[in-house]
Each structure stands twice: as C-alpha cells, then as structure tokens.
Amino acid sequence: YVGNGPFTLEEWRLNDRVRVKKSATYWDAQNVRLHEIVFHTIDSNDIEERAFRSGQLHVTDSMPINRIDRYRRQQPEFLRIDPYLGTYFYRVNVTRPPLNNRLVRRALAMAIDRQSIVDRVTRGAQLPASCFTPPNTAGYTCESSIPYDVDLARRTLVQAGYPNGRGLPPIEILFNTSENHKLIAEAVQQMWRQNLNVAATLVNQEEKVYFDSRRQMNYQVIRSTWIGDYVDPNSFLDLWVTNGANNQTGWSNTDYHRLIGEASQTGDQAVRYAAFQKAEAILLEDAPILPVYFYTHAFLIRPSVKGWYPTILDHHPYKYVWLE
Numbered sequence: 001y002v003g004n005g006p007f008t009l010e011e012w013r014l015n016d017r018v019r020v021k022k023s024a025t026y027w028d029a030q031n032v033r034l035h036e037i038v039f040h041t042i043d044s045n046d047i048e049e050r051a052f053r054s055g056q057l058h059v060t061d062s063m064p065i066n067r068i069d070r071y072r073r074q075q076p077e078f079l080r081i082d083p084y085l086g087t088y089f090y091r092v093n094v095t096r097p098p099l100n101n102r103l104v105r106r107a108l109a110m111a112i113d114r115q116s117i118v119d120r121v122t123r124g125a126q127l128p129a130s131c132f133t134p135p136n137t138a139g140y141t142c143e144s145s146i147p148y149d150v151d152l153a154r155r156t157l158v159q160a161g162y163p164n165g166r167g168l169p170p171i172e173i174l175f176n177t178s179e180n181h182k183l184i185a186e187a188v189q190q191m192w193r194q195n196l197n198v199a200a201t202l203v204n205q206e207e208k209v210y211f212d213s214r215r216q217m218n219y220q221v222i223r224s225t226w227i228g229d230y231v232d233p234n235s236f237l238d239l240w241v242t243n244g245a246n247n248q249t250g251w252s253n254t255d256y257h258r259l260i261g262e263a264s265q266t267g268d269q270a271v272r273y274a275a276f277q278k279a280e281a282i283l284l285e286d287a288p289i290l291p292v293y294f295y296t297h298a299f300l301i302r303p304s305v306k307g308w309y310p311t312i313l314d315h316h317p318y319k320y321v322w323l324e
Helices: 045-053 065-074 102-110 114-122 150-159 179-196 207-215 234-240 254-263 269-286
Strands: 007-013 017-022 036-040 079-092 171-176 200-205 221-227 289-300
Touching (some): 065 079, 065 179, 065 289, 102 150, 102 269, 102 289, 171 179, 171 207, 179 200, 234 254, 234 269
Antiparallel strands (some): 007 017, 017 036, 079 221, 079 289
8 A cells, every 4th residue: 555645545355444654754644633534334324323322433424314313302412404415316327117217217206206305205404306406506596496296297107108007117216225214215115106096116236247247238327326426507407417427317408518518618607507407407307317305414423533524525534533
C-alpha cells in the first residue's frame, strides 16, 4: 500500500474488515486525533444495529427502518438523520413485455403512494420523489413530476390494453437482500394490487448476484439507488443517456440524449438548467424509472464521536474526527 493521507492500511480481510492506522509520516500528523479506525463489512441492517447496541461499533452506515421510531422515543442521543443527495427508485427493463409499453410503466409509477411510504414505512424524514433529481440540487429543482393519481393510473392502464389489470402478467420486483428494501417492495406490491389490480412477486438476491442481474438486465423491475457524485443535476440526469454505463434499463431517447449533450457544452447555468428541465420531463413521461423518495441518511452514532458533521454527500474526513 502506498498513500500520502492521514492513515495507512494495516489490515484488509475480504468480506470482514479493513483496519487503518494513523500515519506517522503524514505532514499534519499532530492534528490527527484518531489512532486507528476499523471498518466492518456488515451486510445486514439488523446485525449492524445489534453490533452497535452491544458496543462493538461507534457509527453505523445505516439502520433498520422499523427501529427508527424506537430510537426516537427511547435513545434519541444515538439517532442521527442527516441530509443526503440521493434518490431511491426502481429501474424498469423496457426491453421486456409488458414493460416495453410506456403506458404500463406510467400506470405503475402513478399508482405508488410515495408520501405513504415515507410516512409509514421508511419514517426517516425522507421526501417523496415525484421526479428523479433531488430538489434544489445546486439551485435546480425539477418542474415536471409523476403524480400519485390512482384514477389516472387506472385510465392509463386501460389505454395500455389492460382494464382493471386483466391480462397483465405478474410484475417481478427484484431487490438485494435487506429487510429495509423488502418492506418498501412489499408496500409497492400492495399499492399495485390495491390501486390497479396488478399482481407483483418479490424476489431478493444476495448483493453480488443482484448486481449481476442488473448489469445483464435479467430483471423486470429492480430496486435502485443513486447518490450524487457531485452537487449538480448532471450527476443524476447523465445516467440515462443512450448506452450509458449506469443506464441498465434498455431505455433510449434521442431528444433526451441531445439535451444532456447540449447541457454539457455550455457554461451558462440558465441554458444548462433549461436543457435539464426538458430532459427530465422526457424521462418522467417515458418512465423507465419509478422514483420513490429522496434520501436522508438515518444512522446511529455514539455521543463520544466528535467532528462528524452533516454533509450532503456524506463525506467525513477522518482527519477531523475524534473520540471524547
């Protein structure tokens, strides 16, 4: 390992832990207050929360959403909910019938009660997402939306040729193994059944298999997340250009691709944002994605951890973190 940062790699156990130690040769070593950090690989929210409860962790990456209220009531000193520039959504494989029909995708999107999901399921102060780019991303807020409108969703399904869901085969929702993702998928499953008389089956896969399925487009509807790489709408909207590496839906739209290209060729913010508005309107109208909510970061942290400040990209320079 060669590096010039405040910590050096001491140990790396695959699928177990990474341990780093304070670097004695770092130029500002006298201001680095942590002597060692251990990063644990924990796939389960439940196991992570138990490890925190037993004193094995100072900070968690996430937490079971069904325990947020309990921490609010009983141990609020451990609960943190910070802003986070990201969107929770479902990709739709538009190459497979019946989801190659835009009207079917639109009907499914309009039948999701996002407000209910954030109020009753996730319960972590998330915002319901009726578009893809989080609001006020570097001053950009999408003016288009996918509404929650059951009557319009039903009429759209009729236009698609499936009145009251008749003739529409069950839709498979794929998610990577997590109790949190399962709870959200179950809520969507119930909404589609109740609002559209459309059946959905839930399939969970371990993370490696799940990523392979997404990459190979071996899915119908798949749980997805996008966290901004930088604070700009392009970090979200560039995903959906034709043959983009992160598109993975099969969706392509010539006008969308052109508009994102135009936005990348000007430094005039008004012109860029106008192009983004038009592009995102096309994305929502074609619905290769089903937005659910805009993230917050709900996690557990011990009061002894200092210097851990909210940041919209969830970046925490460990040089400035210490234990009290």
